[in-house]
Amino acid sequence: MNVGLDHYLIISALLFALGFFGVLLRKNTLVVYMCLELMLIASTLALVAFSRFNGTLDGSVFVFFILTIAAAEVAVGLAIIVALFRKRHTVQLEELNALKH
Amino acid sequence: MSNTLLQAIAESNQWWAIGPEMILGCAALGLLVLEIFLPKEQHRHIPVVSILAQIAVLVGVVVNFDTVWKGEYLFGGLILLSDVGQIARVFFLLSSLLVSFLALVCLPRTRMPRVEFHHLVLVVTAAMMLLAQSNHFVMFFVALETVTIGFYILVSYFRDSPLSLEAGLKYLVLGALSSAIMLFGIVLLYGAAGKVTLDGVVHTGFEYPVIADFLRQNPDSFLGLAGALLVLGGVAFKIGAFPFQVWIPDVYQGAPTPVTAFLAVSSKGAGFAVLLVLVLEVFAPLEGVLVPVLSFLAAATILCGNLSALTQRNAKRLMGMSGVSHAGYLLLGVVAAFSVPWAADAVWFYLFTYLLASMAVFGVMAYLAGADDADQELDHYDRLARNRPFLGAVLAIGVGSLAGIPPLAGFMGKLLLFIAAFQAHLYWLLAVAVGGVVVSIFYYFGWIKAAFFETWSPAAGGEAPAGRPVPPAPSWAGAATLAALALATVLLGFYQEPLTSWLMK
Numbered sequence: 001m002n003v004g005l006d007h008y009l010i011i012s013a014l015l016f017a018l019g020f021f022g023v024l025l026r027k028n029t030l031v032v033y034m035c036l037e038l039m040l041i042a043s044t045l046a047l048v049a050f051s052r053f054n055g056t057l058d059g060s061v062f063v064f065f066i067l068t069i070a071a072a073e074v075a076v077g078l079a080i081i082v083a084l085f086r087k088r089h090t091v092q093l094e095e096l097n098a099l100k101h
Numbered sequence: 102m103s104n105t106l107l108q109a110i111a112e113s114n115q116w117w118a119i120g121p122e123m124i125l126g127c128a129a130l131g132l133l134v135l136e137i138f139l140p141k142e143q144h145r146h147i148p149v150v151s152i153l154a155q156i157a158v159l160v161g162v163v164v165n166f167d168t169v170w171k172g173e174y175l176f177g178g179l180i181l182l183s184d185v186g187q188i189a190r191v192f193f194l195l196s197s198l199l200v201s202f203l204a205l206v207c208l209p210r211t212r213m214p215r216v217e218f219h220h221l222v223l224v225v226t227a228a229m230m231l232l233a234q235s236n237h238f239v240m241f242f243v244a245l246e247t248v249t250i251g252f253y254i255l256v257s258y259f260r261d262s263p264l265s266l267e268a269g270l271k272y273l274v275l276g277a278l279s280s281a282i283m284l285f286g287i288v289l290l291y292g293a294a295g296k297v298t299l300d301g302v303v304h305t306g307f308e309y310p311v312i313a314d315f316l317r318q319n320p321d322s323f324l325g326l327a328g329a330l331l332v333l334g335g336v337a338f339k340i341g342a343f344p345f346q347v348w349i350p351d352v353y354q355g356a357p358t359p360v361t362a363f364l365a366v367s368s369k370g371a372g373f374a375v376l377l378v379l380v381l382e383v384f385a386p387l388e389g390v391l392v393p394v395l396s397f398l399a400a401a402t403i404l405c406g407n408l409s410a411l412t413q414r415n416a417k418r419l420m421g422m423s424g425v426s427h428a429g430y431l432l433l434g435v436v437a438a439f440s441v442p443w444a445a446d447a448v449w450f451y452l453f454t455y456l457l458a459s460m461a462v463f464g465v466m467a468y469l470a471g472a473d474d475a476d477q478e479l480d481h482y483d484r485l486a487r488n489r490p491f492l493g494a495v496l497a498i499g500v501g502s503l504a505g506i507p508p509l510a511g512f513m514g515k516l517l518l519f520i521a522a523f524q525a526h527l528y529w530l531l532a533v534a535v536g537g538v539v540v541s542i543f544y545y546f547g548w549i550k551a552a553f554f555e556t557w558s559p560a561a562g563g564e565a566p567a568g569r570p571v572p573p574a575p576s577w578a579g580a581a582t583l584a585a586l587a588l589a590t591v592l593l594g595f596y597q598e599p600l601t602s603w604l605m606k
Contacts, residue, residue: 009292016281016285019281020278020281020282023274023278029270029274032274033274036274036277036278036281039278039281039282039284039285040281040284042285043281043284043285043287043288046285046288046289046292047288047291047292049292050288050291050292054292054295054296054305054306055296056295056296056303056305058239058291058305058307059288059291059305061239062239062242062291062307065239065242065243066242066284069242069243069246069250072246072250073246073250073253073277073280076250076253076254076273077253077273077277080253080257080266080269080270080273081270083257083260083266084263084266084267084269084270087261087263087266088263088266088267096267096270096271098263098264098267099264099267099268099271099350099351099354099355099475
């Protein structure tokens with residue numbers, strides 16, 4: 001079987017949807033965070049596939065930018081989660097509801 | 102061949118063209134260096150250095166408004182300098198200056214470090230200025246993420262307050278979600294536009310002109326349309342448009358007051374700067390789809406913002422929800438800009454009036470805030486006009502301008518947007534917007550009422566309720582800043598000529 005661009009795109013869209021619904025439905029902050037990373041990785045997969053099939057290297061170069069940004073986001077995000085856990089002793093989203101009018 | 106190409110790219114690296122951003126970045130690093138080398142008792146001067154650097158850059162940008170690089174593609178097509186980009190630079194610098202001023206008022210009340218705050222404000226502002234001039238989706242995404250990640254830290258800056266941290270987490274999850282959606286849209290556009298060979302140079306689907314060309318030739322491309330809508334979804338999150346406004350009240354309440362102001366003014370301004378470029382230039386061929394979608398978003402945003410602001414009793418949440426409705430009026434201007442070109446200038450005019458009025462209100466809020474920054478109820482404004490008449494007057498002018506009371510600048514901003522919408526034949530949208538303005542007067546007036554008219558409270562058990570301490574009097578610099586903001590708001594209501602002629606140049 002020949003693996004074409006469409007196969008990569010379908011996988012990427014599936015991963016993206018998995019991540020998206022994970023963010024909306026999961027209750028544990030860390031799992032939500034992993035789902036966010038999954039969405040970025042899905043975009044990266046599509047990007048590499050497009051780059052390969054279009055024959056331009058720009059897409060592959062952009063992947064490095066995305067990885068760097070994702071790393072910065074994780075560094076800041078985990079720091080916030082740890083600081084919040086120290087204060088509230090929970091990372092369950094449904095228990096983090098102090099900000100209500 | 103490849104040598105001449107490389108040479109052309111090298112010649113397009115004009116570092117002076119992005120001088121303001123570079124100076125801000127260097128100043129940001131310089132602040133951290135100063136903190137290491139200065140003795141501890143002189144650390145309170147470091148924020149002043151930051152403010153002086155911003156004033157210097159602002160003056161530089163205004164003096165060199167007509168740069169020699171205007172209209173040129175720089176850095177191999179990453180950046181396009183334009184008049185709008187220069188206006189955006191001035192807007193972000195003004196806003197960050199006022200945020201630094203608010204930080205001078207707010208931060209000494211806490212035990213939090215101050216230098217890092219100013220450092221982050223400078224970095225985020227530089228990234229916003231680059232964002233408004235980007236001409237390439239890689240530049241766009243990197244600048245946007247620099248802004249967003251900076252804001253994650255700023256929102257949760259009061260790390261000993263659970264509310265600030267919770268707001269930071271909410272902003273983090275929803276901000277990262279919107280970034281991921283936007284990134285997927287960029288990838289789809291890149292894949293759809295593919296590679297184009299013009300004049301021997303290979304262009305890829307990251308460059309704005311290439312995508313615009315592709316969409317013009319293939320307006321029915323599914324990948325292109327999906328990509329454009331996903332990117333606009335990400336931008337809608339930044340400006341707090343319906344249905345992406347859910348994060349606004351919680352994050353605005355939990356964030357420190359200067360950061361709330363920064364989010365409300367700069368982040369929204371950056372969103373609209375980007376939206377105008379994307380919608381009017383890059384995605385313009387998709388007008389048939391975008392106009393109905395954006396019109397619906399504008400109407401829903403105006404209604405949702407105004408109706409949910411009605412029930413808010415917390416001043417920061419109220420500013421958040423009223424900010425949503427302002428985003429709705431601005432979206433109305435963006436929709437009008439499809440057929441009436443000067444509507445884009447009206448959007449910028451509105452953003453400037455919004456900057457002046459919001460910063461005046463946030464300034465008063467910063468002086469009134471107690472030890473708990475998230476706890477700013479409207480009831481705390483009781484007797485403000487009697488205890489601190491100056492703060493009361495500034496609040497009245499700021500809130501009045503936000504509401505659009507006639508002689509003030511906010512009224513002119515709304516009037517220009519509505520005239521543009523009228524000329525663009527958006528009658529039903531205009532009706533929704535006018536209805537929204539009428540509703541908004543109710544809650545804005547409630548705020549003024551809390552400050553100016555004493556509420557009669559039944560003294561339970563014959564005892565007077567424990568009053569809040571009288572807010573501190575502003576220092577002369579603070580009073581001068583607030584007075585300048587209020588004065589500018591009043592003057593712009595009478596003489597719009599200087600600002601409009603500058604915007605329309």
